Amino acid sequence: MARVAIKKFVQDTSGGTMLFVGFxxxxxxxxxxxxxxxxxxxxxxxxxxxxxxxxxxxxxxxxMWGGDxxxxxxAAEDQAAQHGFEASAVTxxxxxxxxxxxxxxxxxxxxxxxxxxxxxxxxLFRMEIEITGRSVAAQVAGTPVCxxxxxxxGQGIMVNSDSSIQANGCMVHANSHSLSGIGxxxxxxxxxxxxxxxxxxxxxxxxxxxxxxxxxxxxxLSYLAPPANAGAPCDHNSKSIDDEGNETLSPGVYCDxxxxxxxxxxxxxxxxxxxxxEFLVNSDSSISGSGVTFYxxxxxxxxxxxxxxxxxxxxxxxDYPGILLFQDPSSSxxxxxxxxxxxxxxxxxxxxxxxxxxxxxxxxxxxxxNFSVFVARTFEINSDSSLILNSNYAAxxxxxxxxxxxxxxxxxx
Numbered sequence: 001m002a003r004v005a006i007k008k009f010v011q012d013t014s015g016g017t018m019l020f021v022g023f024x025x026x027x028x029x030x031x032x033x034x035x036x037x038x039x040x041x042x043x044x045x046x047x048x049x050x051x052x053x054x055x056x057x058x059x060x061x062x063x064m065w066g067g068d069x070x071x072x073x074x075a076a077e078d079q080a081a082q083h084g085f086e087a088s089a090v091t092x093x094x095x096x097x098x099x100x101x102x103x104x105x106x107x108x109x110x111x112x113x114x115x116x117x118x119x120x121x122x123x124l125f126r127m128e129i130e131i132t133g134r135s136v137a138a139q140v141a142g143t144p145v146c147x148x149x150x151x152x153x154g155q156g157i158m159v160n161s162d163s164s165i166q167a168n169g170c171m172v173h174a175n176s177h178s179l180s181g182i183g184x185x186x187x188x189x190x191x192x193x194x195x196x197x198x199x200x201x202x203x204x205x206x207x208x209x210x211x212x213x214x215x216x217x218x219x220x221l222s223y224l225a226p227p228a229n230a231g232a233p234c235d236h237n238s239k240s241i242d243d244e245g246n247e248t249l250s251p252g253v254y255c256d257x258x259x260x261x262x263x264x265x266x267x268x269x270x271x272x273x274x275x276x277x278e279f280l281v282n283s284d285s286s287i288s289g290s291g292v293t294f295y296x297x298x299x300x301x302x303x304x305x306x307x308x309x310x311x312x313x314x315x316x317x318x319d320y321p322g323i324l325l326f327q328d329p330s331s332s333x334x335x336x337x338x339x340x341x342x343x344x345x346x347x348x349x350x351x352x353x354x355x356x357x358x359x360x361x362x363x364x365x366x367x368x369x370n371f372s373v374f375v376a377r378t379f380e381i382n383s384d385s386s387l388i389l390n391s392n393y394a395a396x397x398x399x400x401x402x403x404x405x406x407x408x409x410x411x412x413x
Contacts, residue, residue: 044114048133049134052080052135054082054223054225055076055077055090055092056076057079058075058079059092060409061402062075063139064407069094073092082319089112090110090112091111092108093108093111094107099136099413101138107137109136109413110134111134112131113132114131134413136413137410137411138410138412139407140407140409143170143171144404144405145171145217145220146372147167147389148404149376151175152176154176155176155181156175156378157172157378157380158184158380159184159185159189161186161187161384162187162383163188164188164190164381164385165191165192165379165381167190167191167389169390170193170389172194172196173196173214174198176198176199177198178199178200179200180200180201180202181201182195184201184203184205184206185203187205189206191207193391194208195209196210196212197211197212198213199212199213200212200213219353219375220403220410220411222329222411223411224320224326226295226297226328229253233253234255234256235252236252236254236258237256238256239259240261241263241265242261242262242263243263244263245262245264246263248267248268249265249266249267250270251268251271253273254274255276255277256275257279257280258274259282260281260282262285263285265286265288266288267287269290269315270292271292271293272293273295274297275300276298276299276300278303280305284307286308286310287311287312291316292312292314293325293326294325295326296327296334296352301334302325304339304340310345311344311345312324312347313345316397322349322398322399323349327352327354333355333356333377335356336352336355337358339360340365343368348372348373349372349373349400350373350375353377355377356379356380357376357379357380358379358380358381359380360383360385361385362385364388366390367388367390369390370395371391373389373400373404
């Protein structure tokens with residue numbers, strides 16, 4: 001009887017399926033955990049690269065103005081710290097010790113390393129990887145850049161229907177590889193100190209003729225970190241100022257639209273987070289403020305409608321010197337409308353890496369400021385409108401960001 005019982009037990013497969021399912025679930029959970037860790041590692045690696053870019057730019061800028069290695073290292077470590085990386089994770093070399101710029105005395109190399117322990121599941125995986133970021137920055141001299149279209153395919157800049165871009169003493173550049181990376185039609189024009197495009201251009205009205213086949217310009221503001229309060233709770237929801245109001249606003253987080261209708265608004269100095277919706281300045285309204293930075297996130301966009309006016313200048317010091325409008329690079333593509341009159345002034349740098357800048361409705365934008373710099377995914381100037389970019393940097397206390405001036409720091413690696 002014992003032999004019969006043992007034989008039946010050995011031959012019994014009724015629990016085999018559950019055993020297989022159990023092992024399969026362990027594997028599924030393990031791989032799911034590993035996938036989560038890989039996503040986290042990728043996110044931290046991206047942060048490390050942005051921190052390395054920011055630190056290299058800061059170190060390069062310090063070197064450009066005569067700082068010794070200790071000063072260069074301190075500037076780089078300070079920027080890395082703002083991105084969440086301690087000095088112990090940062091190595092600064094001047095000159096670089098590797099890569100194409102090895103030994104170049106004007107170049108600064110920054111390496112960021114942080115070991116990251118990953119535990120996908122206690123059953124299958126345990127591993128430790130090293131998150132790294134590396135960047136090399138160096139000084140270049142030449143024409144200051146005041147308009148950059150970042151899009152690498154399709155049309156980067158289009159000037160339509162008797163419209164114009166006037167870049168006084170500075171360069172217009174498009175990263176597009178397209179045969180029509182820059183375009184003009186119907187009596188439109190671009191007049192600048194220099195015009196360049198990675199691909200080619202179409203149409204007429206260029207002064208001087210664009211240089212074609214030039215290298216791409218790396219995003220000159222990719223090193224910027226979001227404000228510390230970018231994810232903070234809303235201070236204002238659906239804020240609207242109407243009917244000839246005259247109001248002063250303070251820095252904070254503005255959610256789900258900030259609308260100004262037939263009113264005049266002054267912004268106190270500081271950082272304004274515009275989260276989702278639209279920062280809308282309607283006709284017969286005006287906005288003004290010195291030492292201000294507007295950060296657009298969660299697909300927020302900016303609209304300055306016809307017959308409205310803006311007189312804004314960026315901070316001189318602080319977290320965002322020279323940065324006036326700043327779109328979160330993770331936002332979706334947005335259309336940002338600048339339909340204003342010639343008295344408007346935007347003094348500083350406006351940055352829309354995922355946005356289109358549009359000037360419409362016979363507007364004449366920008367002539368009132370000492371200098372303006374626009375960096376965006378694409379530009380479109382329509383319907384007898386003009387975008388005027390001055391470069392009178394010496395007359396302004398607002399600094400040009402270190403990657404865009406006549407003496408500027410460029411990221412090479």
